[in-house]
Each structure stands twice: as structure tokens, then as C-alpha cells.
Amino acid sequence: xxxxxxxxxxxxxxxxxxxxxxxxxxxxxxxxxxxxxxxxxxxxxxxxxxxxxxxxxxxxxxxxxxxxxxxxxxxxxxxxxxxxxxxxxxxxxxxxxxxxxxxxxxxxxxxxxxxxxxxxxxxxxxxxxxxxxxxxxxxxxxxxxxxxxxxxxxxxxxxxxxxxxxxxxxxxxxxxxxxxxxxxxxxxxxxxxxxxxxxxxxxxxxxxxxxxxxxxxxxxxxxxxxxxxxxxxxxxxxxxxxxxxxxxxxxxxxxxxxxxxxxxxxxxxxxxxxxxxxxxxxxxxxxxxxxxxxxxxxxxxxxxxxxx
Ligand code: A2P
Numbered sequence: 001x002x003x004x005x006x007x008x009x010x011x012x013x014x015x016x017x018x019x020x021x022x023x024x025x026x027x028x029x030x031x032x033x034x035x036x037x038x039x040x041x042x043x044x045x046x047x048x049x050x051x052x053x054x055x056x057x058x059x060x061x062x063x064x065x066x067x068x069x070x071x072x073x074x075x076x077x078x079x080x081x082x083x084x085x086x087x088x089x090x091x092x093x094x095x096x097x098x099x100x101x102x103x104x105x106x107x108x109x110x111x112x113x114x115x116x117x118x119x120x121x122x123x124x125x126x127x128x129x130x131x132x133x134x135x136x137x138x139x140x141x142x143x144x145x146x147x148x149x150x151x152x153x154x155x156x157x158x159x160x161x162x163x164x165x166x167x168x169x170x171x172x173x174x175x176x177x178x179x180x181x182x183x184x185x186x187x188x189x190x191x192x193x194x195x196x197x198x199x200x201x202x203x204x205x206x207x208x209x210x211x212x213x214x215x216x217x218x219x220x221x222x223x224x225x226x227x228x229x230x231x232x233x234x235x236x237x238x239x240x241x242x243x244x245x246x247x248x249x250x251x252x253x254x255x256x257x258x259x260x261x262x263x264x265x266x267x268x269x270x271x272x273x274x275x276x277x278x279x280x281x282x283x284x285x286x287x288x289x290x291x292x293x294x295x296x297x298x299x300x301x302x303x304x305x306x307x308x
Contacts, residue, residue, distance in 0.1 A: 001039055002265060005244055007176040008199040009153055013101070014070055015241050016264045017042030018257065019205060019250030025054040027252040032058025036069065038258045044179075044205075044248045045094070046074035046105055047086055052093035060095060072101040072179075074157060075142070077110035080133055083141035087150055102142065102151040103179055107163035108296045109133035127297050139167040146173060155179070157203075158294065161194050162301030168198070179203035182245060183215055184236060184282045185289040186306055192245075203246040208236060210250075210291045220282060228270045231263055238267015239279045 004012035018035040020028055020043065028051050032043055036059065045055045052073065059069065071094065079086035091097060114128035142154045155177035156164070168174070178195055182188060182204035195202050209215040216222075216232040225232045233249070233256075240247040241264050249260045271279075283289075288306035 001041065002261065003241065003268070005201055005246060007153060007201055008174055009176055011100070011153055011176070013177075013201070013246060014040075014042035015244070015246050016040070016237070016261055017044045017070065017072070017203075017246065017248045019248040020045045020051060020055055021049050021205070021250060022211070023049075023051060023250060023252050025051045028054045029058040029061065030254075031252040031257060033061040034254045035257050035261075036062035036064045038261060040257075040261055041068060042070040042072075042246075044072045044203075046076070047079075047090050047093075048074065048076045048105055052090060056094035056096070066096055070100045071096065072103065073099055074103045074105035074179075075138070077106055077108050078112045078115055080104075080109035080130070080135075080138040081141075082112075083138065083145060084148075084150075087145055091150065098149065099151045101153045101155055101176060102145060103155045103157045103177070104135070104138055104142065104159075106158045106294070106296065107135055107156070107160075107166070107300065108298055109135070109138065127295065129296060129298055135163065135166045136170045139171055143171075143173050153177075155200070155203075157205075158300065160301040161191060161303070164194075164198070164200075174198060175200050177201045177203045177246065179205055179248070181206050181290055181292045182240070183207050183209055184218070184221065184239065184279045185209065185215065185287050185291075187280060187283050189280070190303065192243075201244070201246065203248060204240050205248050206292055207240055207247050207249050208233060214291065218282070218287070220278060224271070224275050224278065227275075228267075230267055230270060231259065233260060234263030234267035235271065235275075235279070236267075237264035238269075238271050239276060241265070241268035242271055242276060
């Protein structure tokens with residue numbers, strides 16, 4: 001089983017979870033069911049991925065009891081002023097009556113009218129940002145979901161320090177996690193130091209660099225993998241877990257799903273201090289790069305954000 005990481009509310013979250021963004025509805029049922037049968041106990045999903053019903057079906061097909069599984073989902077932008085409405089849809093999609101963790105998907109409130117409802121299919125291309133809505137009011141509604149017992153923990157995603165400072169001064173619950181694009185080419189060392197100081201646990205999406213898993217072709221990573229007789233994916237995922245960052249590799253391929261869980265655990269125990277320092281330094285050595293384009297016409301406020 002994956003090691004667990006303690007959150008600021010005392011809960012323990014499995015350090016490895018299955019990512020489901022870009023997993024096709026017809027593929028994700030089997031992917032989730034396979035993952036749970038192979039020992040995953042953490043599934044990361046979102047209203048905006050458009051496949052939550054299928055994730056729910058995969059959970060049911062696995063036969064693993066709900067209470068043994070950590071489920072995270074995320075509030076879509078058009079629902080910042082209607083948090084409970086979005087959450088209720090998610091709960092019904094997944095076929096459960098609570099979430100372990102609910103995140104604000106992006107620090108970008110969208111006008112409910114004038115935006116295509118589901119990401120990433122945006123045929124009309126509209127991006128009608130509601131500049132008048134305050135993130136601190138979204139957070140207040142997130143907190144109410146904890147009080148109501150519909151979610152056990154709340155957090156954020158894609159929040160820079162600047163965006164966190166829009167909610168922290170009035171927060172009565174400190175976000176449990178901040179889910180970000182994190183991998184060796186975008187390690188965000190300063191942001192991680194800030195999160196540590198605030199007691200917010202980082203979660204890594206697109207840990208392999210998303211489609212095409214470009215990190216797995218890196219020569220330094222391949223060298224470290226060879227040294228320890230493990231796979232490149234084990235090095236990248238093991239590096240995250242060793243740094244107490246929750247890794248959320250996405251796959252719909254059964255062999256990879258299994259390999260990523262076992263490899264992340266093996267990798268985290270095999271990497272030594274020098275390996276970790278080497279990987280920590282890749283971005284600064286000129287390899288800094290992001291792979292995910294935030295689809296919003298706003299400055300998210302990240303410092304030293306690497307290019308796409
Ligand atoms: P697939 O879902 O077809 O298996 P990330 O986690 O960075 O988003 O990366 C996910 C991408 O990398 C997906 O395209 C996934 O493809 C692929 N992938 C996931 N795990 C592995 C692995 N162990 N080796 C190679 N490719 C992988």
C-alpha cells in the first residue's frame with residue numbers, strides 16, 4: 001500500500017492516487033476498477049473532467065468499500081458562487097454521500113452564463129471571467145461543506161502565493177492541500193517552501209509531464225533509473241513521494257497503473273540524497289518547463305513560472 005501523508009486536519013491521505021483527467025469515459029471505468037483492485041486507495045477526479053459518473057462506476061465495479069477509498073474532486077469555475085450545487089452533482093455522479101477532499105479547481109471564478117460548461121471541450125472558446133467575485137467568498141462556501149458533513153477536508157488547486165493570500169486572511173479552515181503541476185521540470189521550490197510554512201500539503205498533477213510522458217525521456221532520470229535498476233517513472237514518482245508530495249499519475253493502461261503504484265513506492269525508498277538533489281536541480285540547470293496551459297485569460301500570479 002502507498003505510504004500516507006498527514007494533513008493539517010489530522011486526516012491521512014495516501015501519497016499516490018490515480019489521476020483521471022483526459023481519461024475517456026469508456027476507459028476510466030476499467031482504469032479505476034483495476035487501480036483499486038491493484039491496491040490504489042486514492043482516486044483524483046473533478047466535475048470538469050466530464051467523466052465522474054464513469055469514475056463512480058469504476059469504484060463500484062472494484063468491490064472495494066467506499067470507506068477504504070480516498071476520493072478527491074474539484075469545484076468547477078462556473079460554480080464559485082454555488083459550491084453546494086456543484087458538489088451535489090459530483091456526489092451524485094460518483095454515487096457517494098461524502099468526499100474525502102474537495103478542491104477549488106482553479107482560482108478563476110467564471111460567469112455561469114457565457115462559458116461552455118465543461119472543460120476541456122470548449123467549442124465556443126468563451127472565457128468569461130467573473131472579476132467581481134471574491135475567492136474568499138468561494139472559500140467560505142467550501143468551509144460550509146465541511147460543517148455540513150458533505151466533505152471531510154477542503155483544499156485548493158492551481159493557487160499561486162498571490163491567490164492563496166486572497167483567501168488565507170479570512171479562512172477559518174486552512175486549505176489541506178494545493179494541487180499543482182509539479183514534476184522535475186517544474187519543481188516550484190519557493191512555492192513548496194511557502195506551502196510547508198502554512199501547513200498545506202502539495203499534490204502533483206501531470207507528474208510525468210502529461211500526454212507523451214516527456215519526463216521519462218530525460219537522460220538524467222534515465223541514468224538514475226539504470227543505477228537502481230528501476231524504471232524512469234519510478235524515479236519521477238519516487239522523487240515526489242520521497243519529498244512528501246502526493247503523486248497523481250494518470251493512466252488508463254492497466255500495466256502502467258499497476259507499475260506506477262509499485263514503482264512510486266520502490267522509487268521513494270531507493271532514491272538517495274544525491275539522486276534527489278540531482279533531480280531537484282534539473283529545472284535550475286536549464287530544463288525548466290511546464291506542460292499544461294491554464295485556459296484562462298488571467299494572470300494567476302505565479303512567480304518564476306517556467307515557459308510552456
Ligand atoms: P496512458 O493513460 O495511455 O497509459 P501524467 O501522469 O503526467 O499526466 O502522465 C500521463 C501520461 O503518461 C498519459 O498519457 C499516460 O498514458 C502516460 N503514462 C502513465 N504512466 C506511464 C508509465 N508508467 N510509462 C509510460 N507512460 C505512462
